[in-house]
Amino acid sequence: MNDMTSQPIIRFERVTVQYDDDPPVLRDVSFEIERGKFYTLLGPSGCGKTTILRLIAGFIEPTQGNIYFNGTVVNRVPAEKRQVNTVFQDYALFPHLNVFENVAFGLRVKKMKSADIKVKVREALRFVNLDGYETRRISEMSGGQRQRVAIARAIVNRPEVILLDEPLSALDLKLRTEMQYELRELQRRLGITFIFVTHDQEEALAMSDEIFVLNEGIIQQSGTPTDIYDEPINRFVADFIGESNIVPGRMTRDYLVEFAGKPFECVDRGLTPNEPVEVVIRPEDLEITSPEQGKLRIKVDSQLFRGVHYEILGHDEAGNKWLVHSTKKATVGEEIGLTFEPEAIHVMRFGETEDEFDKRLEAYGENGHVK
Ligand SMILES: Nc1ncnc2c1ncn2[C@@H]1O[C@H](COP(=O)(O)OP(=O)(O)OP(=O)(O)O)[C@@H](O)[C@H]1O
Ligand SMILES: [Mg+2]
Numbered sequence: 001m002n003d004m005t006s007q008p009i010i011r012f013e014r015v016t017v018q019y020d021d022d023p024p025v026l027r028d029v030s031f032e033i034e035r036g037k038f039y040t041l042l043g044p045s046g047c048g049k050t051t052i053l054r055l056i057a058g059f060i061e062p063t064q065g066n067i068y069f070n071g072t073v074v075n076r077v078p079a080e081k082r083q084v085n086t087v088f089q090d091y092a093l094f095p096h097l098n099v100f101e102n103v104a105f106g107l108r109v110k111k112m113k114s115a116d117i118k119v120k121v122r123e124a125l126r127f128v129n130l131d132g133y134e135t136r137r138i139s140e141m142s143g144g145q146r147q148r149v150a151i152a153r154a155i156v157n158r159p160e161v162i163l164l165d166e167p168l169s170a171l172d173l174k175l176r177t178e179m180q181y182e183l184r185e186l187q188r189r190l191g192i193t194f195i196f197v198t199h200d201q202e203e204a205l206a207m208s209d210e211i212f213v214l215n216e217g218i219i220q221q222s223g224t225p226t227d228i229y230d231e232p233i234n235r236f237v238a239d240f241i242g243e244s245n246i247v248p249g250r251m252t253r254d255y256l257v258e259f260a261g262k263p264f265e266c267v268d269r270g271l272t273p274n275e276p277v278e279v280v281i282r283p284e285d286l287e288i289t290s291p292e293q294g295k296l297r298i299k300v301d302s303q304l305f306r307g308v309h310y311e312i313l314g315h316d317e318a319g320n321k322w323l324v325h326s327t328k329k330a331t332v333g334e335e336i337g338l339t340f341e342p343e344a345i346h347v348m349r350f351g352e353t354e355d356e357f358d359k360r361l362e363a364y365g366e367n368g369h370v371k
Contacts (some may be wrong), residue, residue, distance in 0.1 A: 008032035009072050009160060009193055010056060015065035017051055017217075025051055025087075026217045028065070033161075036191045038184065040206040042241070043214035049197045052214075053163045056195065058082045078159040083160040087167045091150040099125070100134040103152045110157075124156040127186060144175045151183070155190060164196045168203070179206055187288050201241045205229060213237050221354045229282075233357055234348050238280045248322040249279040249347070257347050260296055260318045268347035270364040278348045283311075285344035294337015298322050300330045312336075 017026040025049045033039055041049045054060045055067060058079035066073050074082065085106075093102050103121045112120075125131060128148040139144060148282060154162050164183075168176045184207050187194045198204055204211050205225040212222045214235075220231040230286060232238035235246055249259030254269035259279045261304035291297045298314035305311075312324040314336070322338065330336055352360075 008068075009035045009070060011068040011071075012052075012055075013066045013068065015055065015062045017048075017055070017060065018063045024063070024217055026055075026062075029217070029219055030065075031219060031222060033193060033195065033213060035160075036193055037209040038187050038207060039193070039195045040204040040208040040211045040215060041195065041197045042199065042201060042211050042240075043068040044199055045342050046315040047214040048217045049199075050165055051217075053086065053165055053195065053197060056082075056083050056161065057086050057163055060143050064318045084163060085157070085159040085161075086163045086165065087150045087152040087154045089166045089169060091146050091167075093146060093149055093363070097138065097140070097148055098332050099130065099136050099138070102138060102149055103156050106153065106157060109348065117267050119205075121152075124152040127155060128152045128182075130358040137226060144179060147171065148182075149178060151186070155186075155192065156189075159192065161193045161195060163202060164194060166197050166199070168198070168371065169200075174202075183207065188221070202331060205241070213240065215240075219351060231346060231352055232280060232348070234350075235278050238278075238346070238348065242325060243283050243325075245281045245320075245322050247279050249277050251275045251277050251347060255342075257345060260316045260320055262295075264345060265342040266293065266345040266347060268345070270361050271347065271349060274352070278350060280348060281340055281344050283323040284309075286322065286324045286326070286338045287340065288312075288324065288326050288328045288330065289339050291335045291337045294339055296325075297335055299335050299340060300332050303330055304368055 006233050012029050014031045015026060018024040022257055029052070041052055043049055053064060058077060067075055069082065076301050094105065100121055101122055106122060107117045124131065128151050130145065130148050130152060133145070138149065141149065150167070168179050171179060180203060196207065208225055210222060211228055213220045213228060214238050221228055221237045227235065228241055230240060238244045238246055247259050249257050250273040251274065252258050253273050254264060255266060257264055257266045257268065257277065257279060261335050286306055296316055298316050300314045302313045303310055309325045309327055310329055311319060312326060312330050313321065314324070315321050324338065
């Protein structure tokens with residue numbers, strides 16, 4: 001018998017989705033979803049996020065590849081036979097039913113006994129802090145409360161997986177932040193796998209155990225929020241997640257990269273000597289010092305006070321622009337020095353995706369020698 005706990009709850013194996021002769025909307029997508037974690041699909045509009053949710057929910061089938069639930073292929077298993085519930089962006093609540101009946105709806109369809117329904121709905125409403133709202137009409141609930149009703153409806157039958165398609169996008173910023181905490185907390189208490197879709201990178205960083213960054217139907221990078229923030233794999237990811245300085249450079253050899261006309265020690269290896277690369281340094285990894293002590297010199301073009309830090313924009317002699325986050329103030333027009341650690345430099349091969357990166361390092365060998 002399969003050990004249900006050790007294998008991923010969901011696995012995509014080289015899944016492609018294509019409509020007619022259009023370019024594929026998902027290309028060769030492979031990933032694993034582990035039980036009880038919070039996952040986020042992050043990417044710009046049209047990159048294929050909802051398509052992945054629809055594949056998991058069973059609303060569409062892959063054109064190529066396989067989808068596994070607990071080790072079994074489910075490509076043709078219909079939605080109602082999967083242990084998955086979806087929270088839709090517009091919540092899809094029934095405005096003419098009260099809160100209780102909205103949450104009870106699926107259980108009634110399944111012909112569950114009335115007494116059992118009562119227990120389950122009460123419990124689900126308690127989970128989302130809507131005790132006592134049973135008889136309220138949906139039209140009398142606020143946006144945040146409707147959101148909670150939609151979540152109660154998704155969790156009432158304890159599915160194995162809950163899919164959430166941009167569930168917070170209709171809320172204002174403050175409520176949205178509150179709901180981020182609530183959702184994350186709810187997921188921890190329930191221990192159900194959540195797959196959450198957003199195009200908001202801060203939301204993804206704040207909430208997830210693991211993030212899949214998607215662009216044009218391809219997973220660019222997957223990993224923990226810190227992995228992805230600290231080690232973006234290409235320009236797209238570096239640009240999409242947080243603010244970055246991205247400048248052109250050249251990999252002189254392992255652990256030495258050249259940019260802005262100077263050599264810098266770094267921690268990257270496995271690229272071809274003299275290969276053109278893109279170099280990323282996060283604005284908060286740059287420290288201001290005197291021009292003499294700086295590894296780089298920039299001229300300050302503008303400065304904004306952002307509450308906790310100053311946001312300083314400048315340029316170096318090679319014409320690269322630099323964004324610096326610092327608690328130190330600078331003066332527009334003055335020359336300042338910038339220092340940074342070798343670890344703050346991230347070297348990226350042009351347009352490389354995670355799959356390609358993994359293959360490259362594998363071929364390169366763990367001990368630093370080409371196999
Ligand atoms: N039934 C369909 N027929 C043809 N093309 C489709 C169909 N459904 C989706 N697409 C296309 O697939 C691509 C991915 O769509 P998807 O809904 O997955 O994007 P998304 O990442 O969820 O975007 P958004 O953030 O705007 O919701 C889009 O280009 C879309 O036009
Ligand atoms: Mg979508």
